[in-house]
Amino acid sequence: MNELISAYLFRLKKDKAFWACTAAMLAFSVGVVLNGCRQAKSMAVYGYQMDLEKYYFALAPAVGFFAGVFSGLFLGTEHSDGAVRGKLIVGHSRRQVYFASLLTNILAALTITAAWLIGGLVGVPVLGLWKMSGIAVAINILVAVGSAVALAAMFTLLGMLVTKKSNGVVAAILLFLGLLLTASWVYNALMEPEMTAGFIMTVDGVQTAELTPNPNYVSGVMRKVLELILDILPTGQEALLCNGGIVRPLLNLVASGAIAVFTTLAGMAVFERKDLK
Secondary structure, eight states: OHHHHHHHHHHHHHOHHHHHHHHHHHHHHHHHHHHHHHHHHHHHTTTOOOOHHHHHGGGHHHHHHHHHHHHHHHHHHHHHTTHHHHHHHTTOOHHHHHHHHHHHHHHHHHHHHHHHHHHGGGGHHHHOSOSSOHHHHHHHHHHHHHHHHHHHHHHHHHHTTOOSHHHHHHHHHHHHHHHHHHHHHHHHHHTSOSEEEEEEEETTEEEEEEEEEOTTOOOHHHHHHHHHHHHHSHHHHHHHHHTTOOOOHHHHHHHHHHHHHHHHHHHHHHHHHOOOO
16 A cells, blocks of 8 residues: 555656646736735725735635646546556555545645645735734634645545546536535625615715615525535635635534545445446
C-alpha cells in the first residue's frame, strides 16, 4: 500500500495538470484580490472602508472547479493509459487503488486551497488584516478545507467510474456546476427579504411605497430545510464563505466528513464490481 501511494504521489509531483490548476488558482486569487484593492482605494475616496475578507473568501468556489478539472484529467489518464489495470495485475487490491486515488485527489484539492489562501494575502498591504477575529478566520479556513475534501471524495467517486479522460473532465465540471447552481439557488432563496417596498411616481418625484409581504420569502419548515441543505452541500459552504455567513461550522465540518466517508464507501463498493477492460 505504501508503495502504491508513493507511486501516486510521485506522479502527482510530475503531473502538469496539477501544477497548471494550482498556478491558475494562485493567479486567479492574486488577480481578484488586487482588483479588490483597486476598488477599495476608489471607495476610500468617498469614505467607504473595504475589508480584506470581502475579497479573500469570495474565491472559495473556484477551488472546486480547479479540483474537478485536475481529478478528471488525472484519473482519466490512469484509466486511458491502462495504469489502473496494471496496478491490479501486480497484486494491489481495488480498494487500495481507490484509496490511493482518493488521497491523491484530496492532496491536490488541499494544495489548490492553499494556493487560494496564499494568493489572497497580497491584499494585506492595502486592506490590512481581517477585521474578523483570528478564531473566525481559522474557522472559515477549516470549513474551506472540509468542503475541499468532500468535493475531492465526490470527484474520486466519479473519476474511478468514468474510464475516458475527456468524459471524466466534463463529468467532474458538470457535477461541480450542478452543485454550485443548486447552492446558489438555495442561497438566493434564503436571501429574499420578508417585506418589500415598491416605488411610486408622484408629483413630488419617486417615493417609496408601503412595506408589503414578499411572496418569494421562504419561512417555516422549508426555510429550515434550505438552511440545512446550504450547510451540508460543499458548494453551499463555499457560498456561505463568500458572503461571510458561516454560523454553524461544526455542522459544516461534520457534513463534509460524512460526505467524504459515504462517497468513499459507495465508490469502493461500485469500483469492486466495475469491469475494467
